Amino acid sequence: MERKTPVIPEADLRRQEEIADYLKSWWQSRGITPVAYVETYGCQQNEADSERIRGILERCGYGLTDGPEGADLVVINTCAIREHAAQRVFGNVGALVHTKRRHPGQKIFVCGCMMGQPEISARMKNSYTHVDGIFSPHYLWQLPEHLYKVLIRHRKAFAVEPSDGAIAEGLPVVRMNDLKAWVSIMYGGNNFCTYCIVPYVRGRERSRLPEDVIAECRDLIARGYKEITLLGQNVNSYGKDLGLGVDFADLMAEIAELPGEFVLRFMTSHPRDASHKLFDVMASHEKIAKQFHLPFQSGSDRILKAMNRHYDREKYLELVNYGRSLMPEIVYTSDVIVGFPGETEEDFEDTVSLIEEVRYDALFTFIYSPRPGTPAAKMPDPTTKEEKSRRFDRLLQVQNRISEEKHRAYVGKTLRVLVDGKDGDRLTARTDGGRLVRFEGDDSLIGQFLNVTITDATTWSLVGEMKYR
Ligand code: 5AD
Numbered sequence: 433m434e435r436k437t438p439v440i441p442e443a444d445l446r447r448q449e450e451i452a453d454y455l456k457s458w459w460q461s462r463g464i465t466p467v468a469y470v471e472t473y474g475c476q477q478n479e480a481d482s483e484r485i486r487g488i489l490e491r492c493g494y495g496l497t498d499g500p501e502g503a504d505l506v507v508i509n510t511c512a513i514r515e516h517a518a519q520r521v522f523g524n525v526g527a528l529v530h531t532k533r534r535h536p537g538q539k540i541f542v543c544g545c546m547m548g549q550p551e552i553s554a555r556m557k558n559s560y561t562h563v564d565g566i567f568s569p570h571y572l573w574q575l576p577e578h579l580y581k582v583l584i585r586h587r588k589a590f591a592v593e594p595s596d597g598a599i600a601e602g603l604p605v606v607r608m609n610d611l612k613a614w615v616s617i618m619y620g621g622n623n624f625c626t627y628c629i630v631p632y633v634r635g636r637e638r639s640r641l642p643e644d645v646i647a648e649c650r651d652l653i654a655r656g657y658k659e660i661t662l663l664g665q666n667v668n669s670y671g672k673d674l675g676l677g678v679d680f681a682d683l684m685a686e687i688a689e690l691p692g693e694f695v696l697r698f699m700t701s702h703p704r705d706a707s708h709k710l711f712d713v714m715a716s717h718e719k720i721a722k723q724f725h726l727p728f729q730s731g732s733d734r735i736l737k738a739m740n741r742h743y744d745r746e747k748y749l750e751l752v753n754y755g756r757s758l759m760p761e762i763v764y765t766s767d768v769i770v771g772f773p774g775e776t777e778e779d780f781e782d783t784v785s786l787i788e789e790v791r792y793d794a795l796f797t798f799i800y801s802p803r804p805g806t807p808a809a810k811m812p813d814p815t816t817k818e819e820k821s822r823r824f825d826r827l828l829q830v831q832n833r834i835s836e837e838k839h840r841a842y843v844g845k846t847l848r849v850l851v852d853g854k855d856g857d858r859l860t861a862r863t864d865g866g867r868l869v870r871f872e873g874d875d876s877l878i879g880q881f882l883n884v885t886i887t888d889a890t891t892w893s894l895v896g897e898m899k900y901r
Contacts, residue, residue, distance in 0.1 A: 437638045437673045438598035440573060445600060449491070451576035455583065456493030466504035467497040473521060474511025476663055476699065477634075478544055480614040481572060482509050485543070487604030488575045496606070500531045503538060505579075510544035512629045514801040518546055522560075529562050539582050541565040541589075543572065548633025551804070553592040565589035569619075569634055573600035596620075597635030601644055611852055611879055612659040613652045617645050617683065621665035623702055625729075626740045626811075627772060629803040630665060639671050642678050646686055653692040658850055658879060659862075660687070662698040668705035681709040688717035693881060695850060695864065697721045700767075703728065704742040706751055715758040722759050723866045726751070727767035731786030732779035735772050738811070745786060752790050763793045763865030770827055771800040771820035773811035780823050784830055793838050793867060794892075795831045799824050832891050839889035842867070846885045846899050851877045861896075871896040 459466050468489045472482040485507055486496060500506045508525055511517040525542055532538045540563045547553045548568040556566055564582045567574070571591035578589035597620050607613055620635040649660055662684070664670060670680035680698075688696050696719050701710075703726055714720045726748075730736050733744045755762050768783060787795065799820055802809040842863075849861035849869050858870045859877060861884065870893060871884050877898075884896035 435674055435676075438596065440598050440600040445573065445602065448488075448574060448576045451580050452488065452491040455576060455579055456491065458584070459493040464504075466494050467502070468494040468505040468507065469497050469500050469503040470507045470509065471500075471524070472509045472544075473517050474509075474513060474545065476614055476661065477616065477619075477665070478509055478511060479608070480616050480663055481544070481569060482507075483605045483607055483614065484572060484603045485509065485575060486606035486608075488572075490606055491604050492576055492579060500528060500538075502535055503531070504535075505539050505541065506531070507541045507543060510542060510546035512545035512549055512552070512633055512803070514798065515803075516801065518552070521546060522556075525556070525560055525563065532562050539564045539579075541567070541578065543567045544569060545630065545633040547592055549629070549805070550592070550594070553590075557588075557590060563588075567591040568595075570595045570597045573603055595635060597638055599638050599640060601640065611657060611850070612661070613657045614661050614663050615645060615648055615652070616640070616663045617667060617680075618664040618670050622669065623666055623704070623742075624740060624807075626738065626808040627769065627800060627803065627806060629806055632805060634665065637666070637669060637673055639674050641674065642671070642676070642683055642686065645683060646690070649687050650690055653690055653694050656879070657694065658881070659695050659697065659852075662687070662696070664698075664700070666700065666702040666705060667698050668701050668707065668710065679707075679709070681707060681713045684710070684720060685713045685717060688713075688719045695719060695721050695881075697723060697866070699725045701726050703748050703751060708754055711751075711755045711758055714755075714762075721864050721866065722761055723763045723765070723864065724755060725765045725767075728786060728790075729767060729769050730772060730775070730779065731783035732775070733782075735775055735779050735782075738774060739769075739772060739808070745782070749786075749789065761865070763863075763867065764790055765794045765796070765866070766790070766792050767796045767798065768827065769798050769800050770823045771813075771815055773800070773802075773808055773813035773815075775800075775815060775823075784827065787827070787830055787834065791834050791838060792831065793865065794835055795827075797824060797827050797831065836889070836891045839867070839891065839894060842886040842894055843889055844886065846883050847896075848881055849884050849896070850881050851879065853878060863894075868893040869896045870894070871898060873898050 510521045581589040618639040621631045622637045671678045847863045851861045859873045861869045883899040888895035
């Protein structure tokens with residue numbers, strides 16, 4: 433099979449680099465070291481995109497700053513997944529009028545998933561006239577050109593035309609953490625869940641070549657990174673567009689074989705495409721964390737169908753149980769939506785019972801938010817807001833009890849953790865299953881794997897004591 437994945441031609445990428453270098457010397461010639469502030473909303477993919485934005489900006493001569501006040505450039509990287517996030521973006525972009533007034537040279541760019549929605553980017557363009565540039569995720573790689581338009585030609589930059597997207601390999605990256613790295617293995621998605629806006633704004637599934645992903649991971653490990661998280665909207669369909677006969681499980685296995693001390697994670701998986709092979713690979717590779725984020729969204733088969741999820745409760749539980757049969761210690765986490773259009777009390781009870789059956793360590797719970805343009809937004813939704821928030825509260829209650837019970841069960845166990853930072857006067861660390869542990873120890877331990885004995889637990893975290901090195 434031939435590679436169907438569209439890629440940005442090498443020459444086009446070089447051209448952007450040339451523009452970036454030009455902008456850098458332009459700033460230098462004016463005797464200014466400009467600073468940029470990048471604000472990120474939403475998921476890890478967006479965080480990873482912001483790391484690329486910072487990388488490109490650095491190449492354009494920018495330093496980084498941690499707030500909009502006095503920044504020469506503000507980039508707001510937006511999230512479209514729920515109404516609430518979108519409203520916050522409009523509010524915060526609106527407030528930038530004032531920082532721009534105080535620093536008239538300030539340029540403002542808005543990008544990310546919201547800008548992939550034509551009505552939203554049009555509203556941003558027409559009503560927020562202090563915004564200088566708007567680009568959707570497909571045009572991130574052209575950031576030097578957008579900046580050139582604004583800084584040198586004194587025009588506005590808009591790049592929001594609909595596109596299926598293409599892969600831009602080798603963009604510079606400024607990573608925000610020197611222990612943990614995100615590695616995008618693919619972009620976009622082909623699953624059209626009826627509630628979800630993401631496939632409309634991020635385009636079709638495009639996988640990076642395995643050798644490019646592996647080279648990036650090898651380089652990260654060589655530079656001392658201890659945790660790598662492979663990112664994709666649906667990592668389980670990695671490689672389908674490449675036609676190389678390499679699937680996600682194969683890719684994970686190859687990365688897990690790289691020499692060095694590190695832990696390998698991934699997100700997110702769609703249960704429709706999660707394979708036994710992936711669990712087999714996890715079980716047989718020590719460096720792959722025994723944690724699986726497997727969003728189920730609803731425990732009701734009727735609702736799963738209306739969501740266009742292509743699996744049922746039985747298939748989902750079969751996967752969960754298969755994983756546990758191989759790895760009894762595996763930690764499951766998940767996403768769930770409450771109040772999908774037409775969800776009845778009975779459907780909701782099915783969701784509660786699924787949670788009780790799986791017993792997740794942690795759950796991300798969302799109230800359904802209609803996204804214009806998605807099929808679910810047109811479905812009748814008679815359930816009141818009050819009823820939805822009652823269901824939401826009930827889910828939280830159930831999950832909090834389970835999380836606490838699960839966390840209690842860790843007490844007395846000795847677990848290998850990666851020490852990743854400080855919280856007050858204690859160190860913070862993550863277990864293989866991704867649980868947060870706080871314990872006393874010297875700062876010099878940050879960045880190391882060590883064993884801690886769990887002495888106490890709360891709903892959200894564990895308390896430990898250092899065992900031995
Ligand atoms: N409303 C509420 N939650 C949503 N999610 C995605 N779209 C919506 C929506 N329209 C949730 C899903 C997904 C998570 C990232 O966000 O649970 O897994």
